Amino acid sequence: MYDLSTRERALALVAKGRSLNSVSRQTGISRSAIRSWQDRLQPRPRMAHPDPGPPSDESAYAYLLGLYLGDGCISPHSRGGYYLRIACADDWPGLIKECREAIGKVRPGVGVYLAQKQGCVAVTSYCRSWPVLFPQHGPGKKHARRIALEPWQQVIVDAHPWEFIRGLIHSDGCRITNWTTRLVGGERKRYEYPRYFFSNKSDDIRRLFTDALNRVGVEWSTLARGSDPFNISVARKASVALMDAHVGPKY
Template structure:
Protein backbone atom coordinates (compact mmCIF):
# COMPACT_ATOMS: atom_id res chain seq x y z
CA UNK A 1 0.00 0.00 0.00
CA UNK A 2 1.22 3.48 -0.83
CA UNK A 3 0.13 6.74 0.77
CA UNK A 4 -1.73 9.34 -1.27
CA UNK A 5 1.26 11.72 -1.42
CA UNK A 6 3.38 9.02 -3.12
CA UNK A 7 0.59 8.31 -5.60
CA UNK A 8 0.11 11.99 -6.43
CA UNK A 9 3.86 12.45 -6.78
CA UNK A 10 4.05 9.57 -9.26
CA UNK A 11 1.15 10.91 -11.35
CA UNK A 12 2.67 14.41 -11.39
CA UNK A 13 6.09 13.16 -12.53
CA UNK A 14 4.59 11.17 -15.41
CA UNK A 15 2.49 14.20 -16.42
CA UNK A 16 5.70 16.22 -16.70
CA UNK A 17 7.07 13.85 -19.32
CA UNK A 18 9.01 11.38 -17.16
CA UNK A 19 8.98 7.75 -18.26
CA UNK A 20 7.21 5.07 -16.23
CA UNK A 21 10.57 3.34 -15.76
CA UNK A 22 12.31 6.39 -14.28
CA UNK A 23 9.41 7.20 -11.94
CA UNK A 24 9.19 3.56 -10.88
CA UNK A 25 12.90 3.52 -10.01
CA UNK A 26 12.80 6.88 -8.19
CA UNK A 27 9.78 6.09 -6.02
CA UNK A 28 10.17 2.33 -5.71
CA UNK A 29 6.72 1.49 -7.06
CA UNK A 30 5.64 -0.69 -9.95
CA UNK A 31 4.80 0.69 -13.39
CA UNK A 32 1.44 -1.09 -13.25
CA UNK A 33 0.53 0.80 -10.07
CA UNK A 34 1.48 4.13 -11.63
CA UNK A 35 -0.68 3.44 -14.69
CA UNK A 36 -3.65 2.56 -12.49
CA UNK A 37 -3.20 5.72 -10.39
CA UNK A 38 -3.32 7.88 -13.51
CA UNK A 39 -6.98 6.98 -14.05
CA UNK A 40 -8.05 7.23 -10.39
CA UNK A 41 -6.25 10.23 -8.92
CA UNK A 42 -7.12 13.83 -9.58
CA UNK A 43 -4.07 15.74 -10.83
CA UNK A 44 -2.21 17.84 -8.31
CA UNK A 45 -3.77 21.24 -8.00
CA UNK A 46 -7.13 20.20 -9.49
CA UNK A 47 -8.87 21.55 -6.41
CA UNK A 48 -7.90 25.07 -5.39
CA UNK A 49 -9.31 28.46 -4.68
CA UNK A 50 -11.20 30.10 -7.57
CA UNK A 51 -9.17 32.12 -10.02
CA UNK A 52 -9.62 35.88 -9.50
CA UNK A 53 -9.82 36.28 -13.28
CA UNK A 54 -12.77 33.83 -13.55
CA UNK A 55 -15.06 35.75 -11.23
CA UNK A 56 -18.06 37.71 -12.44
CA UNK A 57 -16.06 40.85 -11.72
CA UNK A 58 -12.41 39.85 -12.39
CA UNK A 59 -9.86 40.91 -9.82
CA UNK A 60 -6.06 40.99 -9.73
CA UNK A 61 -4.09 37.81 -9.07
CA UNK A 62 -3.17 36.95 -5.53
CA UNK A 63 0.02 38.85 -4.55
CA UNK A 64 0.51 41.16 -7.58
CA UNK A 65 4.23 41.70 -6.86
CA UNK A 66 4.88 37.94 -6.97
CA UNK A 67 2.75 37.75 -10.12
CA UNK A 68 4.84 40.45 -11.83
CA UNK A 69 8.00 38.46 -11.06
CA UNK A 70 6.44 35.19 -12.22
CA UNK A 71 5.22 36.87 -15.41
CA UNK A 72 8.82 37.82 -16.21
CA UNK A 73 9.97 34.25 -15.59
CA UNK A 74 7.12 32.85 -17.69
CA UNK A 75 7.85 35.11 -20.67
CA UNK A 76 11.44 33.94 -20.63
CA UNK A 77 11.55 30.30 -19.55
CA UNK A 78 7.94 29.25 -18.94
CA UNK A 79 5.26 27.34 -20.80
CA UNK A 80 1.74 26.09 -20.14
CA UNK A 81 0.54 22.67 -21.32
CA UNK A 82 -2.86 21.03 -21.18
CA UNK A 83 -3.21 17.96 -18.98
CA UNK A 84 -6.58 16.21 -18.54
CA UNK A 85 -10.11 17.23 -17.57
CA UNK A 86 -9.44 20.92 -18.10
CA UNK A 87 -6.30 21.02 -15.97
CA UNK A 88 -3.11 22.75 -17.12
CA UNK A 89 0.41 22.69 -15.80
CA UNK A 90 2.77 25.65 -15.69
CA UNK A 91 6.43 24.74 -16.16
CA UNK A 92 9.41 27.05 -15.69
CA UNK A 93 12.76 25.57 -16.70
CA UNK A 94 15.68 27.07 -14.77
CA UNK A 95 19.44 26.50 -14.67
CA UNK A 96 20.67 24.45 -11.70
CA UNK A 97 23.56 26.91 -11.41
CA UNK A 98 21.17 29.39 -9.74
CA UNK A 99 19.40 27.60 -6.83
CA UNK A 100 18.22 30.92 -5.38
CA UNK A 101 16.25 31.67 -8.53
CA UNK A 102 14.69 28.20 -8.45
CA UNK A 103 13.59 28.89 -4.85
CA UNK A 104 12.26 32.32 -5.83
CA UNK A 105 10.26 30.83 -8.71
CA UNK A 106 8.64 28.24 -6.44
CA UNK A 107 7.87 30.92 -3.84
CA UNK A 108 6.25 33.13 -6.51
CA UNK A 109 4.05 30.29 -7.78
CA UNK A 110 2.94 29.50 -4.24
CA UNK A 111 2.16 33.18 -3.63
CA UNK A 112 0.09 33.48 -6.81
CA UNK A 113 -1.77 30.14 -6.37
CA UNK A 114 -1.39 29.30 -2.65
CA UNK A 115 -3.79 26.34 -2.77
CA UNK A 116 -2.03 24.56 -5.64
CA UNK A 117 0.89 22.19 -5.18
CA UNK A 118 4.32 22.95 -6.65
CA UNK A 119 6.98 20.36 -7.43
CA UNK A 120 10.46 20.30 -8.92
CA UNK A 121 11.96 17.81 -11.33
CA UNK A 122 15.72 17.82 -11.80
CA UNK A 123 16.96 17.08 -15.27
CA UNK A 124 20.43 17.35 -16.74
CA UNK A 125 21.60 20.87 -15.91
CA UNK A 126 18.16 22.26 -15.07
CA UNK A 127 15.22 22.15 -12.70
CA UNK A 128 11.62 22.18 -13.94
CA UNK A 129 9.36 23.97 -11.45
CA UNK A 130 5.80 22.77 -12.11
CA UNK A 131 2.32 23.49 -10.78
CA UNK A 132 -1.09 22.17 -11.84
CA UNK A 133 -4.17 24.39 -12.03
CA UNK A 134 -7.24 24.93 -14.19
CA UNK A 135 -6.46 28.61 -14.21
CA UNK A 136 -2.97 29.11 -15.62
CA UNK A 137 -4.38 30.19 -19.02
CA UNK A 138 -6.57 32.73 -17.16
CA UNK A 139 -3.54 34.12 -15.34
CA UNK A 140 -1.22 33.99 -18.37
CA UNK A 141 -3.35 34.78 -21.44
CA UNK A 142 -0.16 34.91 -23.52
CA UNK A 143 -0.38 31.10 -23.53
CA UNK A 144 -0.86 29.70 -27.01
CA UNK A 145 0.51 27.30 -29.61
CA UNK A 146 3.95 27.84 -31.05
CA UNK A 147 7.08 29.58 -29.86
CA UNK A 148 6.71 32.96 -28.21
CA UNK A 149 8.93 34.76 -30.73
CA UNK A 150 6.75 33.47 -33.58
CA UNK A 151 3.47 34.95 -32.29
CA UNK A 152 2.33 38.25 -30.77
CA UNK A 153 2.96 38.73 -27.05
CA UNK A 154 0.81 41.56 -25.72
CA UNK A 155 -0.10 42.23 -22.08
CA UNK A 156 -3.74 42.55 -21.11
CA UNK A 157 -4.71 45.89 -19.49
CA UNK A 158 -4.86 44.29 -16.03
CA UNK A 159 -1.38 42.84 -16.54
CA UNK A 160 -0.09 46.22 -17.66
CA UNK A 161 -1.47 47.75 -14.45
CA UNK A 162 0.40 45.17 -12.36
CA UNK A 163 3.66 45.69 -14.28
CA UNK A 164 3.35 49.47 -13.96
CA UNK A 165 2.78 49.07 -10.21
CA UNK A 166 5.57 46.51 -9.67
CA UNK A 167 8.04 47.24 -12.49
CA UNK A 168 11.17 46.05 -10.71
CA UNK A 169 9.61 42.68 -9.90
CA UNK A 170 8.82 42.27 -13.60
CA UNK A 171 12.33 43.30 -14.68
CA UNK A 172 13.88 40.97 -12.10
CA UNK A 173 11.83 38.05 -13.45
CA UNK A 174 12.95 38.78 -17.01
CA UNK A 175 16.62 39.05 -15.99
CA UNK A 176 16.41 35.89 -13.90
CA UNK A 177 15.10 34.01 -16.94
CA UNK A 178 16.81 35.48 -20.00
CA UNK A 179 19.30 37.97 -18.60
CA UNK A 180 22.62 38.19 -16.82
CA UNK A 181 25.01 40.56 -15.08
CA UNK A 182 28.56 40.31 -16.34
CA UNK A 183 31.83 42.17 -15.84
CA UNK A 184 33.53 43.53 -18.95
CA UNK A 185 37.08 44.80 -19.01
CA UNK A 186 39.30 46.96 -21.16
CA UNK A 187 42.80 48.39 -21.01
CA UNK A 188 43.93 51.99 -21.31
CA UNK A 189 47.33 53.63 -21.32
CA UNK A 190 47.63 56.10 -18.44
CA UNK A 191 50.88 58.03 -17.93
CA UNK A 192 52.69 55.57 -20.16
CA UNK A 193 51.40 52.55 -18.27
CA UNK A 194 48.68 50.21 -19.53
CA UNK A 195 46.01 49.65 -16.91
CA UNK A 196 43.05 47.28 -16.82
CA UNK A 197 39.59 48.62 -16.06
CA UNK A 198 36.55 46.50 -15.25
CA UNK A 199 32.93 47.57 -15.45
CA UNK A 200 29.66 45.65 -14.93
CA UNK A 201 26.77 45.56 -17.37
CA UNK A 202 23.45 43.78 -17.75
CA UNK A 203 22.32 41.85 -20.81
CA UNK A 204 18.84 40.65 -21.70
CA UNK A 205 18.55 38.23 -24.62
CA UNK A 206 15.27 37.18 -26.21
CA UNK A 207 14.28 36.50 -29.82
CA UNK A 208 10.78 37.94 -29.35
CA UNK A 209 10.55 41.59 -30.41
CA UNK A 210 7.43 41.97 -28.25
CA UNK A 211 9.10 40.62 -25.10
CA UNK A 212 12.17 42.82 -25.63
CA UNK A 213 9.85 45.81 -26.08
CA UNK A 214 8.10 44.98 -22.79
CA UNK A 215 11.51 44.92 -21.10
CA UNK A 216 12.85 48.14 -22.63
CA UNK A 217 9.55 49.97 -22.15
CA UNK A 218 9.66 49.12 -18.46
CA UNK A 219 13.31 50.26 -18.26
CA UNK A 220 12.31 53.57 -19.85
CA UNK A 221 9.70 54.17 -17.17
CA UNK A 222 12.30 53.36 -14.50
CA UNK A 223 14.87 55.77 -15.93
CA UNK A 224 17.30 53.01 -16.95
CA UNK A 225 19.28 53.74 -20.12
CA UNK A 226 19.81 50.87 -22.53
CA UNK A 227 21.11 50.06 -25.99
CA UNK A 228 20.03 47.43 -28.48
CA UNK A 229 22.62 44.99 -29.80
CA UNK A 230 22.21 42.96 -32.97
CA UNK A 231 23.21 39.51 -34.14
CA UNK A 232 23.56 39.02 -37.90
CA UNK A 233 21.67 42.27 -38.37
CA UNK A 234 18.72 41.27 -36.17
CA UNK A 235 17.92 42.82 -32.80
CA UNK A 236 18.69 40.29 -30.12
CA UNK A 237 20.37 41.67 -26.99
CA UNK A 238 19.52 44.63 -24.78
CA UNK A 239 22.50 46.06 -22.90
CA UNK A 240 22.54 48.27 -19.80
CA UNK A 241 26.06 49.64 -19.34
CA UNK A 242 25.94 53.25 -18.15
CA UNK A 243 27.14 53.54 -14.57
CA UNK A 244 24.02 55.19 -13.11
CA UNK A 245 21.73 52.68 -14.82
CA UNK A 246 23.83 49.71 -13.71
CA UNK A 247 23.65 51.05 -10.15
CA UNK A 248 19.85 51.16 -10.40
CA UNK A 249 19.80 47.59 -11.69
CA UNK A 250 22.16 46.48 -8.92
CA UNK A 251 19.90 48.07 -6.30
CA UNK A 252 16.76 46.28 -7.52
CA UNK A 253 17.92 43.18 -9.45
CA UNK A 254 21.55 42.25 -8.77
CA UNK A 255 23.50 39.22 -9.97
CA UNK A 256 21.89 35.82 -10.31
CA UNK A 257 22.22 33.63 -7.26
Protein backbone atom coordinates (compact mmCIF):
# COMPACT_ATOMS: atom_id res chain seq x y z
CA MET A 1 0.00 0.00 0.00
CA TYR A 2 1.22 3.51 -0.81
CA ASP A 3 0.15 6.75 0.83
CA LEU A 4 -1.36 9.63 -1.12
CA SER A 5 1.85 11.68 -1.25
CA THR A 6 3.76 8.75 -2.79
CA ARG A 7 1.08 8.34 -5.45
CA GLU A 8 1.00 12.05 -6.24
CA ARG A 9 4.81 12.17 -6.52
CA ALA A 10 4.82 9.30 -9.01
CA LEU A 11 2.01 10.87 -11.04
CA ALA A 12 3.81 14.21 -11.06
CA LEU A 13 6.82 12.55 -12.69
CA VAL A 14 4.55 11.02 -15.36
CA ALA A 15 2.90 14.39 -15.95
CA LYS A 16 6.34 15.86 -16.75
CA GLY A 17 6.56 13.49 -19.70
CA ARG A 18 8.47 10.66 -18.05
CA SER A 19 7.60 7.14 -19.22
CA LEU A 20 5.96 4.65 -16.89
CA ASN A 21 9.09 2.49 -17.16
CA SER A 22 11.45 5.24 -15.98
CA VAL A 23 9.15 6.31 -13.13
CA SER A 24 8.80 2.69 -12.05
CA ARG A 25 12.58 2.23 -12.02
CA GLN A 26 13.13 5.44 -10.03
CA THR A 27 10.41 4.86 -7.44
CA GLY A 28 10.28 1.07 -7.24
CA ILE A 29 6.54 1.17 -7.91
CA SER A 30 5.11 -1.18 -10.53
CA ARG A 31 3.90 0.20 -13.85
CA SER A 32 0.45 -1.33 -13.35
CA ALA A 33 0.05 0.47 -10.01
CA ILE A 34 1.04 3.83 -11.50
CA ARG A 35 -1.33 3.29 -14.44
CA SER A 36 -4.23 2.54 -12.10
CA TRP A 37 -3.49 5.69 -10.08
CA GLN A 38 -3.64 7.74 -13.28
CA ASP A 39 -7.25 6.69 -13.73
CA ARG A 40 -8.29 6.99 -10.09
CA LEU A 41 -6.44 10.17 -9.02
CA GLN A 42 -6.02 11.98 -12.33
CA PRO A 43 -8.60 10.50 -14.71
CA ARG A 44 -7.95 11.32 -18.33
CA PRO A 45 -10.75 13.18 -20.10
CA ARG A 46 -12.51 11.13 -22.72
CA MET A 47 -11.71 12.85 -25.98
CA ALA A 48 -12.90 11.89 -29.41
CA HIS A 49 -10.03 10.95 -31.69
CA PRO A 50 -9.61 13.75 -34.24
CA ASP A 51 -9.99 12.69 -37.86
CA PRO A 52 -6.44 13.04 -39.21
CA GLY A 53 -7.42 12.51 -42.83
CA PRO A 54 -5.47 10.13 -45.05
CA PRO A 55 -1.74 9.57 -44.47
CA SER A 56 0.32 12.25 -46.18
CA ASP A 57 2.52 9.61 -47.85
CA GLU A 58 0.79 6.29 -48.51
CA SER A 59 4.00 4.45 -49.45
CA ALA A 60 5.60 5.49 -46.15
CA TYR A 61 2.40 4.53 -44.34
CA ALA A 62 2.45 1.00 -45.80
CA TYR A 63 6.03 0.60 -44.53
CA LEU A 64 5.20 2.07 -41.12
CA LEU A 65 2.12 -0.16 -40.83
CA GLY A 66 4.37 -3.21 -41.31
CA LEU A 67 6.73 -1.94 -38.60
CA TYR A 68 3.82 -1.24 -36.25
CA LEU A 69 2.26 -4.68 -36.69
CA GLY A 70 5.60 -6.29 -35.90
CA ASP A 71 7.21 -4.18 -33.19
CA GLY A 72 4.93 -1.22 -32.52
CA CYS A 73 2.55 -0.10 -29.81
CA ILE A 74 0.37 2.90 -28.98
CA SER A 75 -0.04 4.14 -25.42
CA PRO A 76 -2.07 7.02 -23.96
CA HIS A 77 -0.46 10.08 -22.41
CA SER A 78 -1.70 11.14 -18.98
CA ARG A 79 -2.68 14.58 -20.33
CA GLY A 80 -4.42 13.28 -23.44
CA GLY A 81 -3.07 12.24 -26.81
CA TYR A 82 -1.06 9.14 -27.65
CA TYR A 83 2.48 7.92 -28.15
CA LEU A 84 3.42 5.71 -31.08
CA ARG A 85 6.50 3.61 -30.28
CA ILE A 86 8.36 1.36 -32.71
CA ALA A 87 11.11 -0.81 -31.22
CA CYS A 88 14.19 -1.03 -33.47
CA ALA A 89 17.28 -3.08 -32.60
CA ASP A 90 20.54 -1.16 -32.13
CA ASP A 91 22.15 -3.50 -34.70
CA TRP A 92 20.23 -1.84 -37.55
CA PRO A 93 20.89 1.94 -37.63
CA GLY A 94 19.49 2.13 -41.17
CA LEU A 95 16.19 0.70 -39.94
CA ILE A 96 16.03 3.27 -37.14
CA LYS A 97 16.62 6.07 -39.67
CA GLU A 98 13.97 4.73 -42.08
CA CYS A 99 11.43 4.34 -39.30
CA ARG A 100 11.98 7.90 -38.13
CA GLU A 101 11.68 9.23 -41.68
CA ALA A 102 8.50 7.23 -42.32
CA ILE A 103 6.76 8.72 -39.28
CA GLY A 104 7.66 12.20 -40.48
CA LYS A 105 6.30 11.47 -43.95
CA VAL A 106 3.05 9.97 -42.66
CA ARG A 107 2.42 12.90 -40.31
CA PRO A 108 4.56 15.90 -41.30
CA GLY A 109 5.25 18.23 -38.41
CA VAL A 110 4.95 15.72 -35.56
CA GLY A 111 7.89 15.37 -33.22
CA VAL A 112 9.92 12.16 -33.47
CA TYR A 113 12.57 11.25 -30.94
CA LEU A 114 14.65 8.23 -29.96
CA ALA A 115 14.42 6.64 -26.51
CA GLN A 116 17.35 4.33 -25.85
CA LYS A 117 16.42 1.01 -24.25
CA GLN A 118 18.53 -2.06 -23.51
CA GLY A 119 19.58 -3.39 -26.90
CA CYS A 120 17.09 -1.30 -28.87
CA VAL A 121 15.78 2.16 -29.61
CA ALA A 122 12.13 3.13 -29.27
CA VAL A 123 11.34 5.50 -32.14
CA THR A 124 8.64 7.58 -30.49
CA SER A 125 6.14 10.19 -31.65
CA TYR A 126 3.28 11.98 -29.89
CA CYS A 127 0.02 12.70 -31.74
CA ARG A 128 -3.67 12.66 -30.79
CA SER A 129 -4.66 10.74 -33.92
CA TRP A 130 -2.36 7.69 -33.84
CA PRO A 131 -5.22 5.31 -32.84
CA VAL A 132 -7.16 6.44 -35.92
CA LEU A 133 -4.21 5.85 -38.24
CA PHE A 134 -3.52 2.48 -36.59
CA PRO A 135 -6.95 1.09 -35.61
CA GLN A 136 -5.33 -2.26 -34.78
CA HIS A 137 -4.41 -0.63 -31.47
CA GLY A 138 -6.14 -2.27 -28.52
CA PRO A 139 -5.64 -3.83 -25.09
CA GLY A 140 -3.42 -6.86 -24.73
CA LYS A 141 -0.87 -8.46 -27.03
CA LYS A 142 -1.55 -8.51 -30.76
CA HIS A 143 -1.38 -12.31 -31.05
CA ALA A 144 -4.09 -12.64 -28.39
CA ARG A 145 -6.69 -10.62 -30.31
CA ARG A 146 -8.03 -10.26 -33.83
CA ILE A 147 -5.94 -8.16 -36.21
CA ALA A 148 -7.56 -7.08 -39.48
CA LEU A 149 -7.01 -4.17 -41.84
CA GLU A 150 -9.68 -1.54 -42.36
CA PRO A 151 -10.84 -1.20 -46.00
CA TRP A 152 -8.90 2.06 -46.45
CA GLN A 153 -5.74 0.38 -45.12
CA GLN A 154 -6.20 -2.55 -47.48
CA VAL A 155 -6.39 -0.15 -50.42
CA ILE A 156 -3.03 1.34 -49.40
CA VAL A 157 -1.42 -2.09 -48.88
CA ASP A 158 -2.73 -3.27 -52.27
CA ALA A 159 -1.19 -0.19 -53.89
CA HIS A 160 2.15 -0.52 -52.02
CA PRO A 161 2.60 -4.22 -51.18
CA TRP A 162 6.38 -4.15 -51.26
CA GLU A 163 6.61 -1.34 -48.73
CA PHE A 164 4.25 -3.27 -46.44
CA ILE A 165 6.38 -6.41 -46.85
CA ARG A 166 9.56 -4.42 -46.13
CA GLY A 167 8.06 -3.07 -42.92
CA LEU A 168 7.09 -6.54 -41.73
CA ILE A 169 10.51 -8.00 -42.60
CA HIS A 170 12.30 -5.07 -40.94
CA SER A 171 10.30 -5.66 -37.77
CA ASP A 172 9.88 -9.42 -37.38
CA GLY A 173 11.87 -10.82 -40.30
CA CYS A 174 15.41 -11.40 -41.52
CA ARG A 175 17.52 -12.46 -44.48
CA ILE A 176 19.94 -15.24 -43.66
CA THR A 177 22.34 -17.55 -45.50
CA ASN A 178 21.74 -21.27 -45.12
CA TRP A 179 24.17 -23.98 -46.19
CA THR A 180 24.11 -27.64 -47.06
CA THR A 181 26.53 -30.23 -48.39
CA ARG A 182 26.28 -32.48 -51.43
CA LEU A 183 28.36 -35.37 -52.70
CA VAL A 184 29.78 -34.39 -56.11
CA GLY A 185 32.15 -36.82 -57.86
CA GLY A 186 32.85 -38.56 -54.59
CA GLU A 187 33.73 -35.27 -52.87
CA ARG A 188 31.45 -33.54 -50.38
CA LYS A 189 31.01 -29.88 -51.23
CA ARG A 190 29.37 -27.06 -49.29
CA TYR A 191 26.69 -24.91 -50.90
CA GLU A 192 25.25 -21.69 -49.49
CA TYR A 193 21.92 -20.13 -50.34
CA PRO A 194 20.00 -17.12 -48.99
CA ARG A 195 16.46 -17.20 -47.65
CA TYR A 196 14.04 -14.89 -45.85
CA PHE A 197 12.18 -15.61 -42.64
CA PHE A 198 9.23 -13.87 -41.02
CA SER A 199 8.24 -14.93 -37.50
CA ASN A 200 5.17 -13.75 -35.60
CA LYS A 201 2.84 -15.41 -33.09
CA SER A 202 -0.26 -13.79 -34.57
CA ASP A 203 -2.04 -15.95 -37.14
CA ASP A 204 -3.69 -12.80 -38.50
CA ILE A 205 -0.43 -10.88 -38.96
CA ARG A 206 1.24 -13.86 -40.66
CA ARG A 207 -1.78 -14.08 -42.97
CA LEU A 208 -1.47 -10.39 -43.87
CA PHE A 209 2.19 -11.04 -44.70
CA THR A 210 1.52 -14.08 -46.90
CA ASP A 211 -1.41 -12.34 -48.63
CA ALA A 212 1.00 -9.56 -49.63
CA LEU A 213 3.58 -12.11 -50.80
CA ASN A 214 0.93 -13.78 -52.96
CA ARG A 215 0.05 -10.41 -54.45
CA VAL A 216 3.60 -9.83 -55.69
CA GLY A 217 4.25 -13.41 -56.82
CA VAL A 218 6.58 -14.57 -54.04
CA GLU A 219 6.39 -18.28 -53.17
CA TRP A 220 6.51 -19.12 -49.47
CA SER A 221 6.12 -21.97 -47.02
CA THR A 222 5.27 -22.35 -43.34
CA LEU A 223 7.82 -23.81 -40.94
CA ALA A 224 6.68 -24.86 -37.48
CA ARG A 225 8.56 -23.93 -34.33
CA GLY A 226 7.83 -27.03 -32.31
CA SER A 227 4.10 -27.46 -32.88
CA ASP A 228 3.47 -23.76 -33.62
CA PRO A 229 3.57 -22.45 -37.22
CA PHE A 230 5.29 -19.17 -36.31
CA ASN A 231 7.72 -19.00 -39.24
CA ILE A 232 7.14 -18.06 -42.87
CA SER A 233 10.03 -19.01 -45.15
CA VAL A 234 10.92 -17.70 -48.62
CA ALA A 235 13.62 -19.97 -50.05
CA ARG A 236 12.99 -20.54 -53.78
CA LYS A 237 15.66 -18.85 -55.89
CA ALA A 238 13.32 -16.70 -58.02
CA SER A 239 11.34 -15.54 -54.97
CA VAL A 240 14.50 -14.71 -53.02
CA ALA A 241 15.67 -12.66 -56.00
CA LEU A 242 12.39 -10.72 -55.92
CA MET A 243 12.78 -10.11 -52.19
CA ASP A 244 16.37 -8.98 -52.69
CA ALA A 245 15.25 -6.51 -55.35
CA HIS A 246 12.52 -4.93 -53.22
CA VAL A 247 13.42 -5.64 -49.57
CA GLY A 248 17.01 -6.72 -49.00
CA PRO A 249 18.73 -7.40 -45.68
CA LYS A 250 18.42 -5.09 -42.70
CA TYR A 251 21.24 -2.61 -42.31
